[in-house]
Amino acid sequence: MNLGFGEIAVLVLLGLILFGPKRLPEIARQMGKFVAEFKRASNDFQAQIHQEINKLEIEESARKLAQDTKDAVGHPDDPDSITSALSRLTERIKSIPQDYDA
Template identity: 55%
Template sequence: MHFGDSIFIFLLALVLFGPKRLPEIGRQIGKLLAEFRRASNEFKMQIDEELRAMEQQERQKQLDAAAAKSQTEAAAQLPAETTVAAPETAATPSIMPPKTGEPVSAEWPYNKNLPVEEIDPGYQAAEAKENEAARAAVNGTGAEITESEQAPIHHG
């Protein structure tokens, strides 16, 4: 619509309705347009919400199907018979890795021979203070370390 067309419609409305009723009619038209926009936006939001819910349901179905498939594959890989020792006869429990069948080592997995300074630079000083306090307590000399003198010990 061009500017000239808008002027023509305005002049026609002015002649038909008069100068007193034209502002009232303009307000009513504005209210109707605002209500139409609001209803249109609500409808769009409702459609978008329904689409999101459907997509989420579809994703959930896919996840459920994938989980069921992985469970059936895992069940197919399990041996037919598994024997579990009674708690009284089992000396120490051992966890078997799924592929090798070898027992898991119960030893400490970290290198115990690491130099202490690599762990924490203040560790040796704190350990020396603790040892000194322990010797003093055992010997009965009464030399105790106050809490403010103790360095925090970080076990890595």
């Protein structure tokens, strides 16, 4: 909310008419405190929202990583899948020198 000089002058004049010159500084102080408190609450709320979003993104990444690991390794309870994964890894390691010789 950007207020120009003319808009501020109109608000001050309106405040003088409504509240008088004695109460205007007190009301301005209260308004300043209110605006500062509102901004602080707004910033706290935004920080909480960002924190929750980051938490959800981390949880989603962890779930995806766990699923990718299960897909790559198979079921760790199944000895055949572990043996198969180990065999694939061994074959890949053996092929590394061939990749560099080519």
